[in-house]
Amino acid sequence: MSHPDQTSQFALLGQRRFAPFFWTQFLGAGNDNLFKFAFTVLVTYQLQVEWLPPSLAGLAIGALFILPFLLFSATSGQLADKLDKALLMRFVKSLEIGIMGLAAWAFVQDAVNVRVVTLLACVFLMGLHSTLFGPVKFAYLPQHLGEREITGGNGMVEMGTFVAILLGNVVGGLLIGMAEGGARAVAIGCVAVALLGRVVVQFVPPTPATDPTLKINPNPFTETWRNLKLAHGNLVVFRSLLGISWMWFFGAVFLSQFPAFAKEVLHGNEQVASLLLVVFSVGIGTGSLLCEVLSKRHVEIGLVPLGAIGMTVFSVDLYFAATGLPLPQGAASYTLGAFLAQPAHWRVMLDLALLAGSAGLYSVPMYALIQLRAPKSHRARIIAANNILNALFMIASSLIAGALLGAGATIPQVFLATGLANALVAGYIFLLVPEYLLRFLAFMLTRFVYRLKLTGDAHIPTEGAAIVAANHVSFVDAIVLAAASPRPIRFMMDHRIFATPVLGALFRLVKAIPVAPQKEDPVVYERAFAEAAKVLAEGDVLGIFPEGSITRDGTLQPFKGGIMKILERQPAPVVPVALVNLWGSTFSRIEGGRAMARPLRRGLFSRVEVIAGPAIPAALVTPERLQTAVGTLLHTGGPNPGPVAVPVARSSTP
Template sequence: MMPIDTPSTPAAEPSQFALLGQRRFAPFFWTQFLGAANDNLFKFALTVLVTYQLQLAWLPPSLAGLVIGALFILPFVLFSATAGQLADKLDKALLMRWVKSLEIGIMALAGWAFVQTDDQVRVVTLLACVFAMGLHSTLFGPVKFAYLPQHLSERELTGGNGMVEMGTFVAILLGNVAGGLLIGLPGTGPAAVAVACVALALLGRLSAHQVPATPATDPGLRINLNPLTETWRNLKLAHGHLVVFRSLLGISWMWFFGAVFLSQFPSFAKEVLHGDERVASLLLVVFSVGIGAGSLLCEVLSRRQVEIGLVPLGAIGMTVFAVDLYFASSGLAAPAAPWGVAAFLAQPAHWRVMLDLALMALSAGLYSVPMYALIQLRAPKSHRARIIAANNILNALFMIASSLLAGAMLSAGFSIAEVFLATGLANALVAGYIFLLVPEYLLRFVAFVLTHVVYRLRVSGVEHIPAEGPAVIAANHVSFVDALVLAAASPRPIRFLMDHRIFATPVLGALFRLAGAIPVAPQKEDPAVYQRAFEAASKVLADGDLLGIFPEGGITRDGRLQPFRGGIARIIERDPVPVVPVALLDLWGSSFSRIEGGRALARPLRRGLFSRIGVAVAAPMPARGLTPEGLQHQVQQLLDTHSLSRTSTP
């Protein structure tokens, strides 16, 4: 088993799919997969049973789905706080086994109820089992997301979360399909569902037995049984880490957004697309495949690090394709009889609808996976599960709010397509607000676009950047976007100390100010700005963060490394932290650098799109005995050793 909370080497990380062959991930993956499949097989089979096969005056078919969904969500509100405490206090592998043993008992009771002949007893017992399965999922939720950071390195978190997210939605899809097919078997449907539910529970328990030990992060914790005070306490704790807290809100908004669409698929298929129930199932398939594809795509696009620059990209896609879904579904002709799947697919206009759904779901995957990974990475280890439990409560409340608001809009006369349009536009406002509150998302997004469109970035030695604790990142200064390139290469956020004149640059200056870059001026030019800059730099290091500096003091005018100034010596004299030498490669002569003669930003895109650049990182140098000349020599060695082109191209 991989050591707890110890990063693996890059050579041991060939692919996120390779995790499925490793004991630290595979048993956990299949445990959560089987649990999600069982939840949805059971709930969907019960919904179909009540809707199509039973006649109960107190539970009409129109309310069956709402009641079942509410009973399943209610435990998340009531017991998530307690579940989070248990996940922090106990060994997570042991807790998984207890939860899976509970699932066997619940499914055995549900199996008995499915084959009863008294409809009243049958349905009341099954509804109680829905609540109990909600409790089972509530207990498992914090364990599920707190387990990963203890067994995966930072460079594996995005891929691991992507696999879990993909697996969950595939399990939901397969569970719904299997539940509908099994309950529909003539004469033997309920018995078949009973056998399937118990079998999945047993398989889940066997899988949980293989999950490796995962020590408690706070074994001395005293359980607070009051969910209100405990939830409030953990939200306050998360609020102390603003990026974490606002990421919790961002994830809850994603569940609000998704719940609007998922809850309306049957009505959307019937009333807007004029299809039968199989068309509604097709929409669910398309949406689930999109979520899975987006979740897996995160690792490919993020270069195996927690790339929160994908979050704005996902938010943009969610809005664009939700809005286009409104236009794609407007004015569709109604056939004489509802479309079957084959007839539905034969209509070209319907492919635009499915493409919008698929790309909207893919965007939601890009949006959510990095946020989950960021919370796992930045939340305090001792309270990680409790913060995730608080997030589960927020998710449940946001989903309830989405149902109420969507229902109010439909009751007020809005069409389903108009509800989708309003949700897409609201997403743009909410996302914009979050990104202004947390500029790190916006900075990483711009850095992501820059290094995937304007440039093609290759990074070597990134493992030398400390995973935690303060350090100075010292790099040569070649272009106006050096800070963005370094931000894209680093797995951790960097606060930059930058020449005050760059803040006067249109767009870039505003972006750097928003990202909290620290302006510095020569001491002779402005002693007050000079002094404030070094005080701010000291605070960054005191907070345990990374400080980025360009020791040359300005952008090179000839492409060569300039002498390093004494500012680096002053910084490490006051705060003796490790200094990480970094070389920016082949940016000279590119779109945002100077060219021969010293002119800045001349002939934009003169090297075209996808111009090759690189970042090379050396092992940290201790502060003691470090001189500007010694640091300059190390950066020059990196430039000589790692240059991609060996020559400059003006």
């Protein structure tokens, strides 16, 4: 269900298709953390339990909460694909009421062992509650949001989740810390939030099953393996799952070390530890919301490398910022006010906020990409596979961070090692999925060299085979078109461009298709058209430049006949696209046919425009008609579109 006239991601909060789901997720995440944090404080500061010392309480609670993700994610993914997601959400929220009722009873018991054992069981059950909700949460959005809304919707959910985590921790700490009746207040709070969540979820609209005939496999181990194999069937999706799981590894290292970092490195009290959590949560929420603005309301995976760079840069700077900090004068630790009065501490907080914001930029487009690229019938099961990987990576982060600290590393050194490891992992993922690099280069080019304006980009279909045919003005036309398209484009390009040192390497990396004139190299010629037909047969987008080469004088050259050869092999609609105002820029041919003669000769942020027209059915396409369509878009599109050549010559290359 798409609403292309949607103006802002915040406007989704006024619509039934999103708002009840958002608040259901928000209340669930908040209640999880209210309960867990209050319980952690209870066993750390208020109860004496020999078999659960304070040093192990947080680890035990965290492990019990994560365990259901490993055991039951595969089953929950099957349920989310088989059942109506709204009905499943209502069941989960009803389950939450029962779990919180049991926890409320335990909080007010006098017998310490009964109290603690029951609350530990409730932690496991709340982990099960979250395991059941996880696949539903991410599979719900693509059924109700269009391609132009999915990034904003994910950003809102990510922001809401971290704000809910923050509020849950703060409220749980305040309630359990009350001088009298703290445990009773927590019990009432947990049940009240669960009841409110059950009321809200009743307004979630029906969300039909994507695979109602699915037979549930009750064996979680074989189903987990099958889900991982299923996800691996789409390499871009699977490697994106690994990328998200790495983000959880990265974040878990920092979140788990905040209390010790505040105490041992920053010399602050409990309020300082809470401040670090606030800064981190606000940072990741802000980064998540920025995704829609920076992506121009498309799924812009070019933000992922930008976020990865930020995660490394600010982690490394945090190491240096945390070195040689001043000690508190006349006190064992800084109060919140005294901590904020030290200028050196502001650099630490800025680094934390920026690395968290970078993590938001990194994760939201990846989630959106998985939701759009995963098969609809298997989407929830692939999300379940993601949850399994996330849990494994978070467990690994605890073990590795613990091993580093046990070997004598300081907390800032652990942060440094994590930041450097992030550079290696991210670089490896981007080499495996070069689409990220192309979109990153396109993002940087169209934000920091040009000012890109998109017109008619809704004509480029978000699913199904299509050909995008554009005029050829510069060496970066393919990169500009990649920035304008909501989907990846496989380009057919003149084989001579592949000889260009930097761009040639990039185009080879992203599997662009080199094409040569038939007389010059018949083998390359035939291979190019076979590969083009394969792209369309697989339901993907093919990009071509029908002029055959880059214009040398700014005019629209005659369109050649290769487009007809492509359509004969594999018919598909053809979208005419005009690239406006790229002529005369650094990457076009001017001054005697030379390109890149004077870098940035038009200055930074010169405006360029991509204008897409309505698709032409395959049966109606001719080179003449296609050239006329592109020429019309050029004449109506921009301040300096360039003249259009009228004569049309037929040839055998696209």
